[in-house]
Amino acid sequence: MIRRSLIFAALVAFSGTPVWAISQFAVAPQYDTTHVYVAPADVDGFVKGFLATFGGTSTKQVVANVTPTPSSTTSQLLQTPAGTVSLFGFKTPIPYPFGAERTGYLVTDLDKAVNAARKAGADVIVAPFPDPIGRDAVIQWPGGVNMQLYWHNTKPNYAAFETVPENRVYVSPDAVAAFVRGFTTFAHGKVVSDDKKAPGVEIGRADSTFHRIRIESDFGKMTVLATDGHLPFPYGYEMTGYEVADLDATLQKAKDAGVKILVEPSQSGDRRAAMVEFPGGYVAEIHSVAKH
Template sequence: MRSLPFFTLPFIAVLTLSSNALSNPAIPPVAVAPQYDTTHVYVAPDKVDVFVQAFLGTFGGKSTKQVVATVTPTPSSTTSQLLQTPVGTVSLFGFKTPIPYPFGLERNGYLVRDMDSAVKAARDAGASVVVDAFPDPIGRDAVIQWPGGLNMQLYWHTNHPNYDAFQTVPENRTYISPDAVEEFLKDFLSFSGGKIVADDSHASAAEIGQPDKTFRRIEILSDFGRMLLLVSDGHLPYPYGYETTGYEVQDIQQTLSKAQSLGVNVLVPAHQSGSRQTAMVQFPGGYIAEIHAVTK
């Protein structure tokens, strides 16, 4: 599912192709562009407005009009809206009914060019389709799962959206075990047409709350956007592992001060980790996110 409604403008302007996708004829390109990757956030209905105020107040941007809709293949009812900021987009849901399984377990939604082709491509690449394609009020959706247990949603619109590019592309922060990482990399790179742009097998684990350890840190870039693969032993102190997205800002202290004034709880204060200052925060309603600024 994804937040409703979206704006409708000509689709051709947003199509991009990665060189890897073009060079892999076995699986055709399915991605559109990073600004169509939305983080799925579920909060209680009475926390929706305060979350919107805090999230947009922290990062800027705007919300689409809130609607009430059924966005699952079985009966349900939720408020739904899209929060668009210069550093990332949230599909926000405030379910008024129990949430049908497995919704709420998916971390994000990727816009695809064609749903049937994308589902086939996901299967061909090694993903499991855990919710087969179904219609919603503005298009079609499916939920897939990659090795390691990573759930994501694919979505397609009857009337194609056109959004401005991000000022900074957010990270899809993915924790995975050493047992599953190689299979995940093979499958996801095949599906996304992406490439590994950094792979450090001895990165400081201070970034994931383990300052006395090292871990494998992999950066992936595709037409879906950025993914940071965190190969973890699972010995993670709270709140690491609960965040699904990392947001890049220009001034982290200024951002955190603004966030705190809006009721955001700083769970891990800003600290240096590699080439960035990073912090962990929790927004009203429970959503946990990483925020970072790149340092010279």
């Protein structure tokens, strides 16, 4: 009894709310998307480059208002074996704070998920609102990390990924503990690695180290990079890391489709990674992992 009380107290101190007091609202990684905003003139080029690089298909493009105040954007979903993108080409100015949210996470109950995120330490910066196919809200975690939560009127059914992408989150050393506590509590996530001296080559600084934490949950994978902010371009601009079986072959497909290779492949541990820029300015990390 004493042991259980101590564990309970430790969890409350760790997150502010015990993990079991927050329900699980995740569905699966294939329902979680990276939000990509490009100029309308770059939409077709981005679609061509992204699908040529990773394979997959796009839903039919529609024009809709996807924000709680009046706006207009093209919208389509790019679904690939390595990750999904919600692509927006706004025809009007983008209402604040949209464009700063990095991901959209499907949840089983939007109102309850928003309340759970709040209990876990997130700010609700856009209260729930209707969109053409469901409802959405935007939350912000410690460190200034914005995420959109969404719910569909009609339950979607998407194929599982061949490789699960990672949400790449840059935060300061001051905010990293609060961010990890809050997000893992909300997501029922687990820290699968915590390297306080990760190789700096992973952030373009081969002569240094930084603090890297990897998290897994039913929302998918996340890599948290706690740095001093002294980052060479393009590090810090990428939102997602895509895992592929053959990095060189994938990069060749990307180049053939007009994608820029910003950082040539480098090795760090069992991962070999490069940085690319798709038409429209979307920066991504692409990596392969050695199989043991």
